[in-house]
Amino acid sequence: MKKSLIAASIMASLALTSLTAQAETSYLWQDTLDQAKGQTVYFNAWGGADNINDYIQWAADRIKEEYDVTLKQVKLTDTSDAVNRVLAEKAAGKDSNGSIDLIWLNGENFRAMKDNNLLFGPFSQSLPNYVTYVDENSRQSLTQDFGTPVDGMESPWGMAQVIFMYDTATLSSPPKSMAELLNFAKAHPGRITYPEPPQFLGSTFLKQALYELTAYRQALSQPADSVNFDTVTAPLWAYLDKLHKVAWRDGQTFPSSAEEMMRLLDDQEIDVALSFDISAASVQIDQGNLPDTVRSYVFTNGTIGNTHFLAIPYNSSATAGAQVVANFLLSPEAQIKKQTPTIWGDLSVLSYAKLSPAEQAQFNAIPRGIATLSIEELGQTLPEPHSSWVGALETEWRKRYAQ
Template identity: 80%
Template sequence: MIKSLAAASITAALAFSSLPAQADWQDTLQEAKGQTVYFNAWGGADNINDYIQWAADRIKNEYDVTLKHIKLADTSDAVNRVLAEKTAGKHKKGSIDLIWLNGENFRAMKDNQLLFGPFSQSLPNYIKYVDESARQSITQDFGTNVDGMESPWGMAQVIFMHDTETLKNPPKSMPELLAYAKANPGRVTYSEPPQHLGVTFLKQALYELTSNRDALSQPVSNVDFYAVTAPLWSYLDELNKVAWRSGQNFPSSSEEMMRLLDDQEIDIALSFDISAASVQIDQGNLPDTVRSYIFDQGTIGNTHFLAIPYNSSASAGAQVVANFLLSPEAQIRKQMPTIWGDLSVLSYKKLSKADQAKFDALPRGIATLSIAELGETLPEPHSSWVEALETEWRKRYAK
């Protein structure tokens, strides 16, 4: 009897404690009605732009919130705009309501107090479906504590692509890649830093080549940058000489690398999207003989997020958008390889049986690796390494 009373008391307490949160969310939904959310997000891939438009249509119909996609070439442009507004004293009615970001852009916004929140841990779908203990990158964004100031949206991991008709056994490490490039001049390249995939290529090489991996998890100011990175520059000195266009020019993006692969100008392309090859094959932009693979020691992976600027004109609407994008419906569609193929941030164990079945039924796509095939995910270095690496690269190699 005592146990029953105790259990009943606990149940009642839990139910009571959830009431304020539910009431607060209803207030947020009511405030969001009629708002327009200006969503600043990279606009360089048609399939991602189409997905955002699908979400905008669903959000308008269900919540009466208008989502406007402001397409960016570089996320730092949006961060700089919020900073400029703060400097000018525009603390209300800012021009940006939601930003797709991670890494150094998040750290810059957090350090400069440009963020609204904390908000993510109060979103109903975050509470219901996200498991913070499942992956460190949910709570630490490139070494910076998230602290509820951004909402996870998806996960990514570096993959390599090759055409099996022309390259049967691709190189599966940085040393093997250099050896292949020397034996096949002009057939290997990487996107130009500061483009994010280009910087990630530098980080991937550094992980494999440095003798001091532990230094990468620390702020770059705390370590001897030149001693840690010396093997990287020696490697690139050799690679660039035999790279595509003799290292005098570099592709601007993963999309350009895939075009070069399709045109048979290069033999290996990179992407941070595990379904990129399948999507491009489905759209007729790559031959169906292209396949994805990763290096033997694993490749770098991370989580990307949504953040709300501190001076957003529609913070309630932005929370509604972030919450919808964490719904099983939105995450299932996002993981479809012919739509985006982005890995879900939801905990499979927290999903209903019906939603688990929908995830289980997702086609992988002809060139999409399974979770098991992705192997080890290497953690991102501390976000301060990004600027240091791209600055040094440009000093040495930019034309």
């Protein structure tokens, strides 16, 4: 009987502690909401896709309506431009009232900001929607951004995975590995290409190829300067030397983006396009930019995938407003809309198991689009190498192939 009373007392104490913590979190978040009212958040985000820009504008309208926070998108062509601007402001001693309040980033850009103490936080694990809906144990990339610990310094926004596209009207069996891609290119000269690094999808193509070709996969999780770079990457350069000889425009010119690749696919100049957006083909078909015979697929042994995030610069003038924006973008409402293929199609970072039955039903009802792969069809997600590999691969690529 005494043991039962002790156990009950412990249970009651734990419950009280939990309720106290929830009350404190609620109080602190209300303080953040109060501070955020009337603030303007300058959101630096890649602006290269109209559907993504339209989604951000939708979010801006909802955030203004719900929280009286004004969200203004600053459209970037390269996220590193924003990182360099914050770095320049720090060098100039501008430690407050910075020009950027929120940045869409991941990988080497996050590592650069974290290493140079350019980030506000930790903040993400205090966001109510993060606490309610995100399961850090469900995916390593939620806590390890290209090998760099997140440590609450950025909030997850979406997940992406490399997919390939082809037109079933002209191609019945697409290549499903890097080896098959090279064989296809040899048999069909001028029909295969990839975006030019350092465009992020071009750099990802290099990582995908390296992952498949190298005998030293474990080295990719380590900093590039801590391993024998030449030995690890030798099969990649040998592969590209062969591919470029039979590539589109003889490997002398490369597409600038996934969007250009899809235009080339539509014009029947190439046979395979690629994207980091699993719904890209469905979106472009819906917009009339691709024929409805185009379909998506992944390589047999998996493709590179990652999580992308939102971070707040250390000198932001609207840290409360930026947190409100990040929290809204983690809401089921925002994540459901974003995962809708004809809107964006970006995979949600929310844990399905942590959603309410009504929210699960809303996710279940999302139309997939005729060219969008299901979670099961996406197959294995290959891990991103350590973020240092991006710069190392891009530098070597330009040394060898840049015109």
